[in-house]
Amino acid sequence: MVRPMKTLLAALVAFGLVGAAPALAQDPPRIVIGPGVIEPMPIAVPTFIDEGGAGEYAREISRVVISDLEGTGFFRNIGEEAYISRISSFDGGIAFEDWKAINAQVLVTGAVSVSGDRITVKFRAYDVFNGQTLEGAALQFAGTTQGWRRMAHKVADVIYSKITGESGYFDSRVVFVSESGPKNNRLKRLAVMDYDGANVAYLTDSSSIVLAPRFSPQGDRIIYTSYETGFPRITLLDVGSLRRQTLEEQPGTMTFAPRFSPDGGTIVFSLERGGNTDIYALSLSGGGLRQLTNAPSIETAPSFSPDGSQIVFESDRTGTPQIYVMPASGGEGTRISGGEGRYGTPVWSPRGDYIAFTKQNAGRFHIGVMRTDGSEERLLTASFLDEGPTWAPNGRVLMFTRETSGAGGQATLWSVDITGRNLKQIPTDGPASDPAWSPLLP
Amino acid sequence: MSLAAKSLLLIAVLGLAACNNPDRYGAGGPGGAGGPGGAGAGGIDTTGLGDPNNPTSIAYFNQRVGDRVLFAVDQSTLSPEARSILTAQAQWLMTNTGYAAIIEGHADEQGTREYNLALGARRAAAVQNFLISQGVPANRLRTISYGKERPIEVCSEEACYAKNRRAVTVLSVGAGS
Numbered sequence: 254m255v256r257p258m259k260t261l262l263a264a265l266v267a268f269g270l271v272g273a274a275p276a277l278a279q280d281p282p283r284i285v286i287g288p289g290v291i292e293p294m295p296i297a298v299p300t301f302i303d304e305g306g307a308g309e310y311a312r313e314i315s316r317v318v319i320s321d322l323e324g325t326g327f328f329r330n331i332g333e334e335a336y337i338s339r340i341s342s343f344d345g346g347i348a349f350e351d352w353k354a355i356n357a358q359v360l361v362t363g364a365v366s367v368s369g370d371r372i373t374v375k376f377r378a379y380d381v382f383n384g385q386t387l388e389g390a391a392l393q394f395a396g397t398t399q400g401w402r403r404m405a406h407k408v409a410d411v412i413y414s415k416i417t418g419e420s421g422y423f424d425s426r427v428v429f430v431s432e433s434g435p436k437n438n439r440l441k442r443l444a445v446m447d448y449d450g451a452n453v454a455y456l457t458d459s460s461s462i463v464l465a466p467r468f469s470p471q472g473d474r475i476i477y478t479s480y481e482t483g484f485p486r487i488t489l490l491d492v493g494s495l496r497r498q499t500l501e502e503q504p505g506t507m508t509f510a511p512r513f514s515p516d517g518g519t520i521v522f523s524l525e526r527g528g529n530t531d532i533y534a535l536s537l538s539g540g541g542l543r544q545l546t547n548a549p550s551i552e553t554a555p556s557f558s559p560d561g562s563q564i565v566f567e568s569d570r571t572g573t574p575q576i577y578v579m580p581a582s583g584g585e586g587t588r589i590s591g592g593e594g595r596y597g598t599p600v601w602s603p604r605g606d607y608i609a610f611t612k613q614n615a616g617r618f619h620i621g622v623m624r625t626d627g628s629e630e631r632l633l634t635a636s637f638l639d640e641g642p643t644w645a646p647n648g649r650v651l652m653f654t655r656e657t658s659g660a661g662g663q664a665t666l667w668s669v670d671i672t673g674r675n676l677k678q679i680p681t682d683g684p685a686s687d688p689a690w691s692p693l694l695p
Numbered sequence: 696m697s698l699a700a701k702s703l704l705l706i707a708v709l710g711l712a713a714c715n716n717p718d719r720y721g722a723g724g725p726g727g728a729g730g731p732g733g734a735g736a737g738g739i740d741t742t743g744l745g746d747p748n749n750p751t752s753i754a755y756f757n758q759r760v761g762d763r764v765l766f767a768v769d770q771s772t773l774s775p776e777a778r779s780i781l782t783a784q785a786q787w788l789m790t791n792t793g794y795a796a797i798i799e800g801h802a803d804e805q806g807t808r809e810y811n812l813a814l815g816a817r818r819a820a821a822v823q824n825f826l827i828s829q830g831v832p833a834n835r836l837r838t839i840s841y842g843k844e845r846p847i848e849v850c851s852e853e854a855c856y857a858k859n860r861r862a863v864t865v866l867s868v869g870a871g872s
């Protein structure tokens with residue numbers, strides 16, 4: 254019998270998602286999988302058991318776990334109508350033969366109880382073939398009922414992580430720009446949502462243009478460009494209190510494209526003076542402003558490497574925008590983009606292995622990834638206008654803005670794997686742009 | 696007057712209404728969402744555009760002198776036509792010393808948000824530098840870039856892109872900051 258779980262792992266290895274899987278060395282994949290196609294693993298997630306007062310929560314949590322897992326494209330949930338046996342108690346015995354018979358490779362059982370505003374969620378994930386709990390996949394989460402979706406995401410993160418060998422990314426948030434109004438008078442406001450589009454909360458009103466928000470590495474602050482003062486300026490927002498602070502102005506300049514350093518203590522950004530844009534760094538603890546590039550060309554879109562030692566950025570010093578890497582202390586940088594077309598908005602993966610970017614070539618826009626030396630360039634998307642990738646906390650999924658053309662053109666949020674698989678739109682209430690992923694929540 | 700010209704005038708009026716806040720587009724003016732800090736919530740300084748036949752009027756500047764110049768793709772160099780418009784703008788500004796100007800740089804939608812902000816700034820600065828070279832005092836001029844955030848034409852064809860790659864000299868009453 255073919256073991257799809259191993260097949261999935263083998264496929265992930267083949268596509269570079271998993272560095273090494275020595276346990277599979279003597280067990281080569283038995284299904285030949287075409288480029289970019291992985292047969293999803295069948296799993297069964299029976300509705301979690303209500304162990305008291307849980308009501309809708311048990312059903313909704315099960316639904317979110319399934320949605321998270323299926324949303325990766327790696328899993329296919331088997332509908333309850335196919336079940337042979339039921340799970341009636343969390344600690345009762347399991348007839349694994351019944352789950353094998355419907356070809357479930359993984360069975361997830363769970364239970365939910367609610368007391369007052371406290372909710373407890375526990376779950377186990379089984380390797381149906383062995384009849385064993387997946388190691389480390391039997392956990393309990395407790396908190397307030399308000400956080401029920403987060404607990405569902407945490408359940409799914411554990412399962413995803415055990416089966417793919419990657420860290421999870423479901424228990425995360427995304428800050429973005431919510432858009433309304435016509436193309437020539439777009440209203441923009443900052444909003445934050447769960448990674449899957451749920452739980453939207455607005456952080457600013459739409460009285461001034463806001464652009465390109467970014468989370469701090471701790472997820473407690475957001476930095477973005479705002480026209481609130483009348484001119485583009487970098488603004489720091491405390492997520493908890495929603496207090497805003499505009500960074501000290503350098504007279505006669507415009508500042509934009511900010512990002513945090515990995516330790517959250519420094520920001521890098523573009524500063525324009527007299528028409529020329531260079532990259533600067535500012536210590537948030539009062540260390541002053543440092544100029545990192547000094548060229549008559551446009552230097553913008555800086556992004557730190559996860560170890561904080563380097564910065565990748567965009568420059569048009571050769572006549573077209575290309576991607577360069579320089580030490581965090583500044584300098585000329587080394588060009589890493591080599592293909593045809595224009596490259597912009599480079600972002601270093603939180604795992605350090607890839608740089609995501611926007612590419613414009615032959616009238617189309619693409620989101621792509623390349624190694625940090627520019628090799629192995631791979632375009633993942635193509636459309637009239639795709640731009641501004643942001644990494645999921647596990648460095649394996651990207652979210653970006655896709656805008657349609659013409660007078661009625663609108664922006665929407667999309668995500669795609671770094672293999673180019675599983676391209677899909679993130680549901681939002683209205684047009685949305687400039688997503689930025691938070692770290693995995695604690 | 697064409698509808699488009701009327702719209703331009705309306706935009707110009709809104710611009711004057713918020714002379715200390717060049718983000719008049721984003722500010723909570725008519726049709727906007729309003730909110731704290733929005734200029735629309737405060738007092739509106741009404742300034743007549745005047746008669747376009749009156750050479751000292753803003754309407755004359757906008758329509759007869761020409762308030763904007765256009766750029767080639769990715770470029771911020773001034774074409775001969777642009778230089779001729781800007782020469783006339785400079786003469787007008789030196790004659791009508793009671794006005795300050797904010798020069799807005801814009802880009803078409805074919806580019807990333809960040810790059811277009813920088814490109815718009817380059818274009819605005821090219822205009823500012825030219826006006827200064829023609830004798831307009833620097834303290835009467837400011838620049839701002841909107842990147843691709845505020846297209847004036849909304850189609851996704853070169854006919855629209857060409858009009859969106861622009862720098863617009865927006866007048867306000869006051870002799871500079």
